[in-house]
Structures are given as C-alpha cells and as structure tokens.
Amino acid sequence: MTIVPTVPGAAVLRAAERTPTPVLLLDLDAVSAVVGALREDLACLGDPVLLFALKANRFAPLLRHLAGLGVGADAASPAEWRAARDAGMAPVSVTGPGLTGEDLASMAREGALVDVDGLDQLRALTRAPDPPSEIGLRLRVPVAEADRTAGRRLSRFGVDPASPVLHRILTETGTRVTRLHVHSGEIGTPRRAERLAAALAGCTRVFPEVRELNLGGGFTTLYADRRRAQEAWRRVADSLAGTRVRVLLEPGMLLTALAGFLVVSLRSVEPHPDGGRCATADASGWNLFTWGRPRVVARIPERGGTPEPHLVAGVTCYENDVLAEEVALPPLHEGDRLVFNAAGAYTASMARDLHGWGRPREVAVGGDGGGRV
Secondary structure: OOOOOOOOOHHHHHHHHHOOOOEEEEEHHHHHHHHHHHHHHHHHHOOOEEEEEOOOOOOHHHHHHHHHOOOEEEEOOHHHHHHHHHHOOOOEEEOOOOOOHHHHHHHHHOOOEEEEOOHHHHHHHHHOOOOOOEEEEEEOOEOOHHHOOOOOOEOOOOEOOOOHHHHHHHHHHOOEEEEEEOOOOOOOOHHHHHHHHHHHHHHOOOOOOOOEEEOOOOOOOHHHOHHHHHHHHHHHHHHHOOOOOEEEEOOOHHHHHHHEEEEEEEEEEEEOOOOOEEEEEOOOHHHHOOOOOOOEEEEEOOOOOOOEEEEEEOOOOOOOOEEEEEEEEOOOOOOOEEEEOOOOOOOHHHOOOHHHOOOOEEEEEOOOOOOOO
16 A cells, blocks of 8 residues: 555646657646645644655746645755745755855745754854844754665764754854754654654753754655555654654655656667667656666557567667666557656756756646646
C-alpha cells in the first residue's frame, strides 16, 4: 500500500501524445492526491505543517498549485526563496550553509522562518541590519547509514546544541531560539523517525522557548510501505507527547517524483552489435537523471510484437548517456515516443547541460494548469 501514483493517468498520456518533445509532464492531480494522503497519515501529529523542498522542483505552476493546497516551502538559497514567495507559498522555512547574515535578516523581515546553520552564520546574522529577535536552529545529528560518505557519521550541517559558544552568542545578543530543525537523510524506518523525534524533544529542555520542531525530509523510502509510514508517525506522536510543539516536515521527492514524466521521441533505432537494438532519444539521461533511474511506463504508439532488449540512449556524445539499459520492449521505430516515470523531482532542478541541449520544457497537466506550459 503506497500513496504515490504507479502509472500515468489518461490526461498525462493524452499530453504525451501531442506535446512536442522532449517534455517533462507534471500531473498536478497526482500531486494533490499525495498531499491529501500524507495529511491523513499525519493527523496523529495534530496539525503539522508541510513545507515542499524546492530543491526537488522549482516549476512555478507546481509551486502555485502547492500554495493552493496550503503547502509551504523549504528554501535553501535566495533563488528558491524568491520562487516560493512569488508563488504565494506560506510559511517559507529558510536554511542553508551558503546564506549570508544579510540574506537571512532580509528574508526574516519578509516573514520567512529562518533557521541558522552554523556559528559563523549566527554571528553574521546578529551583526546584520535589523536582525530577528527569534530564530530557529539547525542541529547537527547523525546521518542515515545510506547517506554516510567517507566514514562521516555526523551531518556537516547544523550546530551542537550543547556548544558553550552557541549559548554565549545567544545570551550576548538576546536572541531567542523558538524552533529546532534537523535533516538526517532518509528516514527509512519507524524506529529512526521515533529516535529523531525523541532527540528533538530532549533538546527542548535546553531551549525551553521552542514552539516548533522541523523534522526535515527524506520520507520516500519510508513510503515504500504506507503502513510502515503510518506506524512511524504514531511513534513520533508518542515521542512528542506533552511537548506542545508544532511539527514541520519537508517532503520533496515524495510529493512530486512519481507525478512527473519525461516524454521523449526516438531519433533512430538501430541493431546493436552486442545484441538487441539501440534507440537514440531526443533527450539526455546524463543531463537529466542525476539521481535515480526512471523506467519506461508507456510507449506511443502501443504496438504488439515479441519483446527484445533495447538500449535507450541519450542525445549526447557521452558513451554512458543512457535512459534505460536492457529494457525488454516490442520493436521500436524511429519517431516512436517513450514515457519515463519518476521525473518529477531532482530532474529539471539538477539538470546538466552537456552540448547545450538545454532542459526540456515543463508542462503542468490537470489541477489549475490545464495542460498549458
């Protein structure tokens, strides 16, 4: 049982047939369904705040649609902050190691929830013109095993809540901490969610004025099984019982990844000397699929035939530019279209531009987008 769509809907398939390629189609109705199901699961936490992580997707029609659903934003740069503000998303939480003190002070004056990422950033913020009197703190926590690099166990982001230097700066400047924020990588199990919530609840004893706890994101693995995710939220609720805090969450990939589809046309289909056939698409897997490997979920036109292995290659001159490897499909032909799933997050926002092919245009389908660019 899952909350994410598994196949493209009829509206997406109609748009995939008629829209010039390459194109990224975003199914806004699927996004709405995921948001609704997630809110059902989170009801045990009271009235938690959803903040869409803009690093996953900055497509303006998507952001406006999420704003209409009452979803706020998680921004980590001035560009993401402007995109969220212009789309009408609220609240907007801002944190990131590259933000200057003046960046944070300016955003706070416009209503952003600013969470400080380090001691130097805190010093810079308190020295900026008209700094906020209340801030959030991002805390350094252990990262998930899958996210550990070069043996690092602790995140490179955040501050030590017990740091004497931190508390001296807060005392000297009269700055109050009213929010705690973490991001520890994928929260893949109920036990990990419970431990993270319990650790944050413990930190409220160090910062007694805290009113909000931001658990970050990383829920896609957890939602491979919705029942497991529901158990995780029940455990989080138990861990936070009696704290009287509002919970903030930052889903990104979970909300949009499987609501997005890449549609490509085939420039050529040739026999491959190693066997099977090599189909060259009009988009680049190297440029677009930095994280993850989408799969073919539809062919246009659909035709029968004995499936045989196909290498679906990208449009660049890079030997390993591949969209799909050894995928069994009925024989393809020049001009056919293929629809790939899992393209709604970390595709356009992380796209490379080898050869200057540029990014595919994006089209919203359903919702208030009406299939228009």
